[in-house]
Amino acid sequence: MSQIIHIIKEWLMEYGVFGLFIVSFADSSFFPIPPDVLLIPMGIADPDNVLWYAFLTTFASVMGAIFGWYIGFKLGRPVLKRLFSDEKIDKVEYYYNKLGPIAILISAFTPLPYKIFTIFSGISKLPLKVIVFWSVIGRGARFGLEAALIIKLGAHAVPFFKEHFSLLTISFGILFILFYIVFLIFKKRPN
Numbered sequence: 001m002s003q004i005i006h007i008i009k010e011w012l013m014e015y016g017v018f019g020l021f022i023v024s025f026a027d028s029s030f031f032p033i034p035p036d037v038l039l040i041p042m043g044i045a046d047p048d049n050v051l052w053y054a055f056l057t058t059f060a061s062v063m064g065a066i067f068g069w070y071i072g073f074k075l076g077r078p079v080l081k082r083l084f085s086d087e088k089i090d091k092v093e094y095y096y097n098k099l100g101p102i103a104i105l106i107s108a109f110t111p112l113p114y115k116i117f118t119i120f121s122g123i124s125k126l127p128l129k130v131i132v133f134w135s136v137i138g139r140g141a142r143f144g145l146e147a148a149l150i151i152k153l154g155a156h157a158v159p160f161f162k163e164h165f166s167l168l169t170i171s172f173g174i175l176f177i178l179f180y181i182v183f184l185i186f187k188k189r190p191n
Helices: 002-013 016-027 036-045 047-083 086-109 114-123 128-188
Strands: none
Touching (some): 016 047, 047 086, 047 128, 086 128, 114 128
């Protein structure tokens, strides 16, 4: 599988910015290759444009999230009904509607499979504006952080990403959860 991913990555690299756009869009809805595998080498090769690449990756990823939501909205429920009871689907949907925004934010920023959350957002009929808002924040923060590290570390960013990036994003994900819990507590407090 890693050989296939490497071949696809090399093929997409030949298309430069267009390949980056395609993989960023597809990753958010159905494709197994994350855009980081193109964003990082492209940013290191052309650090003057790394912020533009991060913006383009974020934009395409959010557009892909909208497509993932649409896939879930149109196709997801019939598939789930074949696998699970209505009661189980309704229960998961209830919790997802309560916690969906934080789930989108965390999956957009961390190594979690973002496409699963965008598709389930459509299945759960989470409002599209919620998906867009939290996707912009999560994806923008992730790809912006990658761009900032490339600007600061240059080619030394590659070993940093390999050794520390997953831990860094998961740590931020935990912080997002804590801030979200605090937000919910303050939101429920009487004025």
